[in-house]
Amino acid sequence: MISLTPKAADKVKEIREAEGLEGQGLRVRVIGGGCSGFTYDLFFEDETTELDSTFESDGIPLYVDMMSIQYLDGTLIDYVEGLHGAGFKFLNPTAKSTCGCGSSFSA
């Protein structure tokens, strides 16, 4: 299972509305690459496959493919703002380490 904090969910809704994608879900996946080997990837999508795991968090449908869920199970996605910038932050219990910018992890 993966989930969004209320702040992250609000941000997702804000972006989704701004892009005219109301009703679409958020695809969360892991791709190879990044300083620590695996990188998070987020995008809106309205189609799922029978191999996807689907969740809903604060009104946002979340879709995760069968490979990525192995790396993401238990992940909480937050949205943080600070002096160094703003962005989604992944609190991933599977990650052994995370790179400095937080966009990639090792497993």
Place this chain on the structure above:
Amino acid sequence: MSDPLEQARWLTETVGVRPLTLGCIHVSGDDARTWLNGQITNDVSRTSSGDAAYAVAVDLKGRILTDLFALDRGDAFDLLVPRDRLEAMVEHFDRYVVMEDVELEGREITVISAQGPAAATLELDGFSCDRLGRGGFDVIDGDLDAIVARAGRAGGGLVGEEAWELARLRAARPGYGADFDETTYPQEAGLTATAVSFTKGCYLGQEVICMLENRGQVRRRLVQLEGDALPPPGSKLTKDGVALGDVRSGAIDPLDGRAVLHAYVKRAGWEPGTTLDSDVGFVTVRHVVGSEPRPAAP
């Protein structure tokens, strides 16, 4: 076949041809380019079909897993790696394919490699792969006899391992296995100028490589040395009784009978001109591998 000294002269002054048995990892699929760019140190995001890029693959801690030439085939890449790294590198890369459209296939191949300043004049149907620091081309599935004949017309010919190794040492080119392995950072082996892009963005191990570069904390560097006698690989190098380095590879240059060798040496001893002691006598640092200007041809 001619003698190694003559062959080494071809590699330095004209062109020498040698068949190399290598591992080849074919990377295909719609995501091949973007995925591969996230796995190796050099930039393949904007190469074109027919281009070749020298790179290393490093682990999470920034240590070298292998060096490689990435051959751009337009919709796919062939990665040429040392034969003994093939299985391990297929396994390593496969671990980082999650749901991307990427297929990996490893096989052993023979590459006809033409190296030396006249290699370009042979007009070979191959990839520009400079293996010995003087320019060169690798031809996949090439006709060895035909390429050797072309080299002969350019004043070169077929070369053996001894001449190849001598040319490598003279040109201060680091060699996988001999000079660097899974215990080495690219900066230590002098590979940043040829194999690492610091502007390409993220790849596996990039954070460590960049920190090492920006903080300048390399404790040892690969250097080229010369001496009257050749200390064998593993020999310790000292200065005033303090251990400063260890020998990795070397040969006696038949041109002058002197030893030319590569060794890792700590900061206190890596400046060119520094004399260090070994079990077989003094050796002098001639060049820091990877620095400019490159060693001149003998």
